[in-house]
Amino acid sequence: xxxxxxxxxxxxxxxxxxxxxxxxxxxxxxxxxxxxxxxxxxxxxxxxxxxxxxxxxxxxxxxxxxxxxxxxxxxxxxxxxxxxxxxxxxxxxxxxxxxxxxxxxxxxxxxxxxxxxxxxxxxxxxxxxxxxxxxxxxxxxxxxxxxxxxxxxxxxxxxxxxxxxxxxxxxxxxxxxxxxxxxxxxxxxxxxxxxxxxxxxxxxxxxxxxxxxxxxxxxxxxxxxxxxxxxxxxxxxxxxxxxxxxxxxxxxxxxxxxxxxxxxxxxxxxxxxxxxxxxxxxxxxxxxxxxxxxxxxxxxxxxxxxxxxxxxxxxxxxxxxxxxxxxxx
Numbered sequence: 001x002x003x004x005x006x007x008x009x010x011x012x013x014x015x016x017x018x019x020x021x022x023x024x025x026x027x028x029x030x031x032x033x034x035x036x037x038x039x040x041x042x043x044x045x046x047x048x049x050x051x052x053x054x055x056x057x058x059x060x061x062x063x064x065x066x067x068x069x070x071x072x073x074x075x076x077x078x079x080x081x082x083x084x085x086x087x088x089x090x091x092x093x094x095x096x097x098x099x100x101x102x103x104x105x106x107x108x109x110x111x112x113x114x115x116x117x118x119x120x121x122x123x124x125x126x127x128x129x130x131x132x133x134x135x136x137x138x139x140x141x142x143x144x145x146x147x148x149x150x151x152x153x154x155x156x157x158x159x160x161x162x163x164x165x166x167x168x169x170x171x172x173x174x175x176x177x178x179x180x181x182x183x184x185x186x187x188x189x190x191x192x193x194x195x196x197x198x199x200x201x202x203x204x205x206x207x208x209x210x211x212x213x214x215x216x217x218x219x220x221x222x223x224x225x226x227x228x229x230x231x232x233x234x235x236x237x238x239x240x241x242x243x244x245x246x247x248x249x250x251x252x253x254x255x256x257x258x259x260x261x262x263x264x265x266x267x268x269x270x271x272x273x274x275x276x277x278x279x280x281x282x283x284x285x286x287x288x289x290x291x292x293x294x295x296x297x298x299x300x301x302x303x304x305x306x307x308x309x310x311x312x313x314x315x316x317x318x319x320x321x322x323x324x325x326x327x328x329x
Contacts, residue, residue, distance in 0.1 A: 008027060008049060008051045008052070009045050009046045009047075009048070009049025009050070009051045009052025009053070009055075010026065010027055010030070010043070010044075010045060010046075010051070010052060011044045011045060011046055011120075012024075012042075012043075012044040012127075012131055013025025013026060013029065013030065013041075013042070013043050013044070014041070014042040014043075014044075014131075014134060015029070015035060015038040015040070015041050015042075016038060016039055016040040016041075016139070016140075017037060017038050017039060018039065020139070022134055022135070023038070025041070025043070027051070027055075030043065030055060030059070032059070033059040033060065033061055034059075034060070034061055034115060038114070039114060040114050040115075040140065040142060040143060040146070041114065041115050041116070042116045042117075042118070042143070042146060043060075043116070043117050043118070044117075044118045044119075044120075044127060044131075045117065045118070045119045045120075046119070046120065046121075047070075047071050047073075047108075047119050047120065047121050048121065052071075052119070053071045056070050056071055056117065056119065057071070060110070060117060062084075062085065062110050062117070063082050063084075065080075065082075065087075066080070066082060066085070066087045066110055069087055069089065069108060070087075070108045070110060070117065070119045071108075071119060072108075075089050075106055075108065076089065076201075076204055077089050077090055077091055077106075077201065077204040077205040077208050078204065078208050079208040079209075079211045079212045081215065081217075084112050085110055085111055085112030085115075085217075086109075086110075086111050086112070086212070086217060087108075087109070087110055088108075088109040088110075088111065088147075088208065088212065089106060089107070089108050089109070089208070090106070090107050090109065090151065090154060090205055090208070091104040091105065091106050091107065091201045091202075091205065092104060092105050092107060092124050092125075092126050092154045092155075092157055092158070093105075093157055093158050093161050093198075094122065095125050095157065096122060096123055100194075101161040101194075101198075102161075102193075102194045102197040102198050103197075104197075104198070104201045105120060105121065105122045105123075105124050106120065106121060107119075107120050107124055107126075107127070107150075107154065108120070109147065109150075111143050111144070111147055112143070112217075113142060113143065113217075113219045114142065114143060115143065116143040116146060116147065118150075124154070125157055126150060126153040126154035126156075126157050127150070127153075129153040129157075130146070130149055130150045130153055133149065141221075142219070142221075144217075144219065144220045144221060144224040145221070145223070145224060147224070147228075148223075148224050148227035148228060148231070151209075151227075151228065151231045152227065152230075152231055155231050155234050155235060155238075156234075158202070158238055159238075161198070162198075162238050162241050162242065165191060165194065165195060165198075165241075165242075165245050166241065166245060168187070168191055169191055169245050169248050169249060169252075171187075172187050172188055172191065172249075172252060173248065173252055175187075176252050176255060176256055176259075185253075185256055188249050188252060188253055188256075191245065191249055192246065192249045192250075192253075195242050195245050195246045195249070196246070198242055199239060199242040199243070199246070202235060202238055202239055202242065203239050205235050206232060206235040206236055206239060209228055209229075209231055209232035209235060210232055212228060213225055213228045213229050213232060216228075273322065276318070276322070277315060277318050277319070277322075280314055280318065281311050281314060281315065284307075284310070284311060284314070285311075288307060
C-alpha cells in the first residue's frame, strides 16, 4: 500500500508473469534494472529518497529527459512521446490528513509496453486504490490498461472536492440572499482562491489527455483509448464546474458590493438631509451664542421659548420644502 515513504524509496513493486499470482518486487529484484521474465512490471517510487532517484537515473533504462522529469522537484501536467514510451505527468487532489485539497499532488508516469514507473512526492489515494484493486484480483492485460485504471481513480477522487465547492457556493448564495454580507464575503474569497488553484492544475490535464488520445502509442488498445477519452471528458466536466463556480462567485461578490454601496449611499443621503435641516438651526444657535453686549432677549423671561418656537418652525418649513422637492419621502 502507498502509505508512508519507505526509507529506500520503493513504495511498491508489482510484477505479473504467466502465473495468476501477483509478484511483489523489492530492490533485490531491481538491483540490475528491470526484472526479467515478467510480462508486466510496475514500480512505484518516492521522489524524496535517494535510492529511488538513483535507480530512475541509472538503472530504469529510460531516456535521460524522462528520468529528469520523473524526479524533478516541480513539474506541470503534460504528455511527451518518446520512441519507446510516453512520459505523463498528472496531478491529483491532496486528500492527506490536514492538507488542503487544492494543494494538488503530482504523479509522474513513464509507460511503455510491459513496464511502468510512477513517482510521487506525497501520498495519493488513487495509487492506493489501484494497489488495492491488484490485491483483490484486478489483472491488467498490459500497462495501458493499468494506466487507465490509475487515471480513472485519480480523477474520480476529484469529484467530491468539486461537489463540496458547489455545495459551499450554494450556501454562500443563500446567505447573501438573506443579507448576511460579512460572512459570505470571507467565504467567497476562500472559494475563489481554491477554484483558481484547482482549475490551474486540472485544465492542463485535459489538454494532456487529449494529446495522448489523439497521438497514442501503437500498442494502446481501443479499450484504453476509450477509457482515456472518458477520463478526458470527466476532466472537462470538472473544468466547466469550476468555471461555473468562479462565475457564480463573481456574481455574488458583485451583488454584495452593490448592496453595500446602496446601503452606504442611503446612510450618506440620510446624513446629508439631517445636515441640511440642522444647518440653519446651527447658524441661529451660533449667532445667539455669541457673548457680546446688546444681545436681544437676554433680559426677557420668554425669549428662550420664542427662539425654540422659531427653530421648530424653521425645521417644519425645511421638511416641507424637502418633501416638496422630493428629496426624501
